[in-house]
Amino acid sequence: MYLNSIFKSLSRFSYIKKNFSYENLQDVEIITRDYWGSLRNILKSFSNHKINLTDIEPLKLSRTHKGQNIVVKLTFEKVEDKKYNELIYDLQQRYDQVLINNDMSVPSVPWYPRTDEDLKTIGTIMEVNEENNQDHPQFKDIEYRKRREEIAKLSQAHLVGEPVPYINYTEQEEQTWKKIYTILREKVNLVMSQRYLNNFVKIENALGFKYKIPQLRDIDAYLRAETGFRIKATHGILSQREFLNALGHRVFCCTQYIRHHSTPEYTPEPDIVHELVGHVPLFADKEVADLSQELGILSCGAKKQDLSRLGTLYWFTLEFGAYKENGFIKGYGAGIASSIGECDHFPKAKYEKFDPFIHADRSYPIQTVQPTYMYTESFDDAMQSLIIFGKSLQKPFGLYYDFIDKELKSTRRIKTHLNDQ
Known part of the structure; x- marks a missing residue:
């Protein structure tokens, strides 16, 4: 069977079961001639033995004098010995090359959190190289550092699913x-998109942003009700892998401390102003929330280079993205909305049409305003371009999020490691 016919057959013969444990998945590889009906005959063996497949991967081998061969990798849940042995015997009678438990073929990928229990490791196992202005008062003021660490300690102890610690500011x-919020509130009206502003006003009215620092516990409840996103309080900057991996679970890692009082217009590291004014209105938008989770799922198990590219695209979109609205370029990224400098710079900045296949490898400054903002013709264009890019990444397994079990589940057996983070 030729490959285009193979793929047309997949939906008829297999489906992804929603409640398996991937530690119990079994791999079998079969090499056979490529002829019309070859894959159908393989699948018939599984059907005859009433064994459900979770993943099928057909690949062409190089053409030989005997004709084209294909290798078919099949993944299914382990079954009782009798049924399993009968299946293997059946396959071995039909095909000369049947590989069983070939551990060399099991993909090995970087570790990622599969469950809420795994999310407890956030901020504890991955190294972070911070690029901050160490001369800023935020790092030199001893009293401020003491207070920041006090809040950070409470945040770091927070576990996903538990009430977020209450902070007595x-x-x-x-x-x-109040000072920074009053200034930003006026500026976002001038530069941010209506999509952002609609969500911002709704949250502002619901949680009283104008009058006091909102508690993350209230933000968590609000986002859960709106889009199913959850808050994980954290102590500071996380590794790119940890932050993106958490998004795959619909979890936003969020700081609770606030910037130094002497320079409220600027902070060299993310703080609660950046999180609440910048990110939260986006996570309260269902489409943005869904896209954020998709980017997060793509990051899980991704090799280092692909992870870096996904992080760069997150920067150029959900942090500093823009699109055309009524003929004008407007921002939607969190980094723009939460920064006076970015808001002031945005109207006179350079703009470049966003192309993820080009910009995924582009460098960007962290401690200064962005020299160029990437924009699309519409918000939907930005979302679609990221989805297309995500599909281009070559990952040796599929992942989906089970909303009932709150678990990322793999379509095939894999091994994970803590290297190459």
């Missing part, structure tokens, strides 16, 4: 919030 911290 000081009067100085509340004043810092």
